[in-house]
Amino acid sequence: MLVEEIMTPVDKLVIVPQMSSVREILHLMKVNSVRSLVVEKNGPNGAYGLVTFKNILQSIIAEDGDIDLLNVYDIAASPSISVSAKLNVKYAARMMVRESIKRLLVIDNNELAGLLTMTDIITVMMDEIEN
Numbered sequence: 001m002l003v004e005e006i007m008t009p010v011d012k013l014v015i016v017p018q019m020s021s022v023r024e025i026l027h028l029m030k031v032n033s034v035r036s037l038v039v040e041k042n043g044p045n046g047a048y049g050l051v052t053f054k055n056i057l058q059s060i061i062a063e064d065g066d067i068d069l070l071n072v073y074d075i076a077a078s079p080s081i082s083v084s085a086k087l088n089v090k091y092a093a094r095m096m097v098r099e100s101i102k103r104l105l106v107i108d109n110n111e112l113a114g115l116l117t118m119t120d121i122i123t124v125m126m127d128e129i130e131n
Contacts, residue, residue, distance in 0.1 A: 003092055004085035006124050007106050007114035013038050018073040036103055039076045048105055048112055049078025082107040093121050
């Protein structure tokens with residue numbers, strides 16, 4: 001099975017500009033019921049990023065950061081670890097386990113294709129067990 005078969009496609013992701021405030025992204029996360037947001041690249045040759053609850057906790061709570069002074073650029077993981085849509089899911093799963101990460105951006109030709117999460121992989125496994 002390939003990553004593209006189980007990933008969340010780009011049209012279902014919440015994508016934010018690098019200069020969005022942390023307050024704005026927390027609101028977007030709440031409204032969209034998501035735990036991560038994709039951060040736009042800063043140009044055609046730039047890199048996409050990812051901002052998660054963990055990034056927010058590290059920057060705001062653990063580092064005594066000010067929610068109104070920080071923006072996405074300050075806290076996002078950029079470039080984010082990514083895989084190709086044509087990669088076999090088992091290799092993506094191995095990378096996730098080895099690197100202790102829950103989400104991978106799916107990037108092809110430096111363009112965002114989607115997002116792969118551990119939940120996506122586990123859901124497919126559970127569905128296969130039921131069949």
